[in-house]
Amino acid sequence: MTKHTLGNTTSYWTYNSSKLPTTIIMIHGFRGTHHGLDLIAKELSENYNIVPDLPGFGESQPFDVVHNLDNYVTWLHSFIKDLRLAEPPVLLGHSFGSIITAAYASRYPATISKLILVNPIGAPALEGPKAVLTRLAIFYYLLGEKMPAKIAHTWLSTKSVVMIMSNTMAKTKDKELRAFIHGQHLQHFSSFASPKVVSEAFATSTKHTVRESAHTISMPTLLIAGDQDDITPLHKQQELATLFSHATLKVIKGVGHLTHYETPDQVAQAIKTFIR
Numbered sequence: 001m002t003k004h005t006l007g008n009t010t011s012y013w014t015y016n017s018s019k020l021p022t023t024i025i026m027i028h029g030f031r032g033t034h035h036g037l038d039l040i041a042k043e044l045s046e047n048y049n050i051v052p053d054l055p056g057f058g059e060s061q062p063f064d065v066v067h068n069l070d071n072y073v074t075w076l077h078s079f080i081k082d083l084r085l086a087e088p089p090v091l092l093g094h095s096f097g098s099i100i101t102a103a104y105a106s107r108y109p110a111t112i113s114k115l116i117l118v119n120p121i122g123a124p125a126l127e128g129p130k131a132v133l134t135r136l137a138i139f140y141y142l143l144g145e146k147m148p149a150k151i152a153h154t155w156l157s158t159k160s161v162v163m164i165m166s167n168t169m170a171k172t173k174d175k176e177l178r179a180f181i182h183g184q185h186l187q188h189f190s191s192f193a194s195p196k197v198v199s200e201a202f203a204t205s206t207k208h209t210v211r212e213s214a215h216t217i218s219m220p221t222l223l224i225a226g227d228q229d230d231i232t233p234l235h236k237q238q239e240l241a242t243l244f245s246h247a248t249l250k251v252i253k254g255v256g257h258l259t260h261y262e263t264p265d266q267v268a269q270a271i272k273t274f275i276r
Contacts, residue, residue, distance in 0.1 A: 001041070001051075006082050010075075011059035012052035015041045020048040022275055023085055024116075027076070029095030030205050031198065033058030033188045037094060040118075040260055043268030047275070050089075052079060054097075056197035058188070067200035069208050072100045077108055090275060092116040094260055095231070096205045105221075106213040115221040116271060119257050120210045122232040122240035141199045149195065156198055157190035165189075171228050171256040181261045214243035221247040222274040224267055226255035248274065 001013045013034050024047050026037045034051040035058075041049040055075055056062035063071055080089065091112045093101030098120035105115045140161070147155060166185040170178050192198045221244050225237040232240075234251065241249040250270040255262045 001038070006079060009061040010052050010055065010079055012050055012079075013041075015049040015051070016045060016047065018048050020046065022046075023048045023050065023087070023089040024271075024275075025049075025080065025083075025089045025091050025112075026051045027091075027093040027097035027101050028054060028057075029097050029119075030201060031057065031189050031192065032094075032096075033191050035184065035188045036260055037092075039264035040267050040271075043264055044271060046272065047090075050083065053191075054100075054201075056193045056201065058191050062193040062197050067197055068204050069099065069103055072204070073104050073107055076100060076104050077111070080111055088113045090114045090116060092118065092271070093120075094118040095121060095257065096201070098210050099205065099208050102210040102213040102217065103208070105219060106216040109217070109219055112219070114275070115217065115219055116224070116274065117210060117221065118224045118267060119226060119229060119259055120223055120232065120237070120240060121205070121208075122210055123236040124206075124209055137202065141195075141202045147195065152195035153190075156192075156195055159186065162186055162189050168230070169257045170262070171226070171254065171258070172262050177262065181258060184261065211240060211243060214240060214247075215245075218245045220274075222270065223247060223249045224259060224270050225249065225251055226257060226259050226263075227251050227253050228256040231257045250274075 001015045003013050005011050028034060028036045033053050037051050041051055053060040056067055065071055088111055091101050098117040105112060162185050166182045170181045172178055223237060223241050225234060227234050237249060241247045252259055252263050252266050259267050
């Protein structure tokens, strides 16, 4: 993969040759970076894959304005336009990235050819099986925003909190794979520009879902879900799929919200079949 920068603000990574017929732009989830989609991007060797860090995370600069859904969609529109691609790309979003990409597909349908939502946020976080944890997280991030910057960064990067999150979402019993997942979260989960960015992005992730945009999206859409996902349960994913005019739901068994880490090969195969 190769690193690039657009306008000295957005860092992104490319995989494979730009001469390949299909380009996929991938948007990662909350508190993630491009690293989270690295395994999937590497599996998709038949495509030209572009994976940016969201503004305020990883190596991309934060907004000068609030990190809300409208501003993320506006940023994504500029990002895609500035790439000057010969053909409209396929757009993929994982988790929080699914909210952004679905809203984008609703607003700018002519600029992309297909939509892929991996572990989409298909129901309000405060109504799901982890509603109590979500309320605690809201308080956790709000408290972090009110602390002095240095103390807040330590507070938000606390190893015990990151490990609680990682252990909750990882479903695999494979010890090596679990260690890899925990290592990824410990290494990249705290790559954010400021506590304010994290708090605003988290608020955006809890205020919106893919359901808001689904009924206005007419392009071919693929939903990929784990049958053990605690963020959006499977029956809610099945409901979500019916709201699109042209959607297919692929369910991966024995995995939850971390399909991009636990089953990247199965995710990639579903994407290959969908694109072909």
